[in-house]
Amino acid sequence: MSAIEIPVGSPFGIHNLPYGAFSVRGGHRRIGVRLGDSVLDLAPLLGDDTFAAPTLDGFLSQGRERWDAVRARLTDLVTRDVPDSAVHPVGEVALHLPFTVGDYVDFYASEHHASNLGRLFRPGSEPLMPNWKHMPVGYHGRGGTVVVSGTDIVRPCGQRKAADEPAPTYGPSQRLDIEAELGFVIGTGSALGERIGVDEFERHVFGAVIVNDWSARDLQAWEYVPLGPHLGKSFATSISPWVVPLAALRSARVPLPRQTPEPLPYLRGGEDWGLDVDLVVEWNGVEVSRPPYRDMYWSPAQMLAHLTVNGASTRTGDFFASGTVSGPDRRQRGAFIELTWGGREPVVVGGEERTFLRDGDAVVISAGAPAPDGTRIGFGEVAGVITPAVP
Incomplete structure (x- = not known):
């Protein structure tokens, strides 16, 4: 002893x-x-x-x-x-992998990230789509390709087509990216036809992990209209091995940013689940970004309420992610497509200018939050190395 x-x-x-x-x-x-x-x-x-x-x-x-x-x-x-x-x-x-992953839903809850991608993908148009401030937008991911930190990430292949090309081509992604996120793990589920209210969040969700939702931007850009992400996302999503209980995050709770217009009644509640969590992104050992989760527009409680408002069931091991965490400053952007502004504004990593991921690159995302005694609690890290595409 x-x-x-x-x-x-x-x-x-x-x-x-x-x-x-x-x-x-x-x-x-x-x-x-x-x-x-x-x-x-x-x-x-x-x-x-x-x-x-x-x-x-x-x-x-x-x-x-x-x-x-x-x-x-x-x-x-x-x-x-x-x-x-x-x-x-x-x-x-x-x-x-700490739990058996059931269904996986990825949201798009950062106004800064959604606005930046809107400006990149739809220049000259409103950065946010008309529905964005009315509901937590998301897509259904692929639970079978969620992997634990340390798993190598094989460069995906698929169709891609640049705007100046007459036809699509097939091959390895040339614009491989990351998305620094938080994920929330469901402990007790809900039956088909039931809804989970905003104030029932803590009864159903056990805890949180760090997420890297790897993204092939060239595959995604060609495929996502009209039905959204598919092969550009489904090849791998990495999570940290430690699940931090919600009970450990009570001192990290903060008010949400003001939501205008006011959300519909099913997205309102007395419990505010903004979280003061800081993420750190390292690229080949160089810190390139510090995304602040406290700036997220939609809370995880609102995400879960929206996920189930149509009566969709949930199960033990289902988890949902926040979408890329980004802040208002360049050094707070949680995806390389934002950080390098679509590849037009490289960052310096290891003495050279870089935009998207090369084979052999290593990405490590860590996170921390305040503890009740003034110290910090950690989530550990989620790490992955890019390996060449399968011939």
């Missing part, structure tokens, strides 16, 4: 306690919690076989009261001596 040392300034202190799936030296996958530089094996620590499973699915399905009870017990236990057999150095474990 020994006390767990938490380094000063660690983003994984007692106010965080994020959950993930891990294994030790090729052993069975099981559920743990990150504390400092350690991973706590929850099955022996809590005496509960729910956490001997390879994913969080069983625990997520048990609901808010159970989530809160386990968190309270953990918060008490980790202040005491913990069995050495339940503690593993984080550098000695492998991290895995």
